[in-house]
Amino acid sequence: MNAWLAQHLAAIRDACRRLLAAPLNSLLSLLVIGIALTLPTAGWLVIDNLRTLSGDLPGVQQISIFLSLEAGKRELAEIESRLQSGKVGKWRLVARDEALKRLQAAEGMADIIASLPRNPLPDAFVVTPADSQPAELERLAKTFSGWPKVAHVQLDSAWVKRFDALLRLGRLIVMLLGVLFAGALVTITFNTIRLQILAQAAEIEVARLIGATDDYIQRPLYYFGLLQGALGGLFAALLVGIGFHFLAPLVAELAQLYGANFALRGLSALHVATLTATGATLGWLGARISALMHLRRFA
């Protein structure tokens, strides 16, 4: 166990030594890896924020149930009971008097409302479904319209569908970008390790001849790839963090102009950890492929 631990510690020290031996090269590699990871990460974060934003904007992914004017307290209670038992999500009642008051408060509407002989507005329920998938929204709207005394169900399904399609397209682009840049990261590490093997050919040959196992030779290279990838991931998190730090106040201001209370969400600690682990895994993978290919000649 001690020998195993000593060898791993020695390999980590060796990997750090190699990383610090050529600081400029290491810095440039980290920069490239960082940028490669920044683009898909930032893209993913934008999509995630848009998804949240779509939930926060008033009227988006909500279903309005307008009852007929003849609907009384008994029908209201019946609808309430059905919404409650159906567990469709959050909902609230907008009573016809409350709706009239809101309309009167709107600019230029007071005189028009006053001239009306009676309140023309119906009672309504505004439902925010728990599942905001377009198909589920449409299913709910269809269900609601079948309920007694429901005169009209309003869902801007076209808008929701378009937005959802855009989000899906965005997710796909981010995913493709992710795959592309993951490939780039693996390639960068692959090449770095190849150059290291070439530079240390004499040492590897001697080590092999005096009893070094494959693991002993490969371990520092794997740790190097792992370390470089992890640092690249941290660097990407830093870049994304800086970008979002500058964007957040501008986006919040814009959202307020549209009547939404929206704050841009940056990377959480879990996101940073995931990004670092992803970078480390890809770095390790690049190092492993390179080591397996280029150490063959020493076998």
Add this chain to the structure above:
Amino acid sequence: MITASDVTKRYPEGREALRHVSFEITAGEMVFLTGHSGAGKSTLFKLLAAIERPTSGSIVINGQNLAALSRGAVPYLRRKLGLLFQDRKLLFDRTVLENVLLPLAIVGHPPRDALRRAQAALAKVGLPNRESALPITLSGGEQQRLAIARAVVNRPAVILADEPTANLDSASAREILEIFLAFQQVGVTVLVATHDPASLTALRPRVLRLDHGQLSELPVTPDAAVAGAAP
């Protein structure tokens, strides 16, 4: 300790470097392997160090049949051998001490213990004050002693040396051979491949002679040994 039985080594191009070679070396024995250049000494060294495999026949070292050795087991065998290469294979960008520490790091010795053992090995070969020097600053004899220190630092039961006195003056060559003798006297088995007749006259060891890949054993007389070793 070392048994070779009917060993033949044929290279893919058809050249036969060794033909039906058989010998036995007992534990604690010091044996010289002589022969002219191209006689097959280095090939036999490579077979004994498991760098190459025999085409036929078997080699058993310390009870381990090299022909049956898996690829993964080769490093563990080499750790039990003290190998000295003709070109020494020192790492010239590492210090003397770092060169000797390498086999200990490979085995996974804790750093403090490794340092103690490396310093002891350097002291044993007469290089106690050159720890921080780079090998390039050492003389040929000192470089060979460094190579010996690296070979013996893991306390092997067998030392295999390929032309350890090549390119050394007679005084340095004698010093190297005396180091081998010292190891033999404490029970280490030593096999030295050489074409240097001077080493044979000085030590009168058991001598195996290779000629065009075929082995014969010489009587232990300085004149015969010299005659057998001369190119």
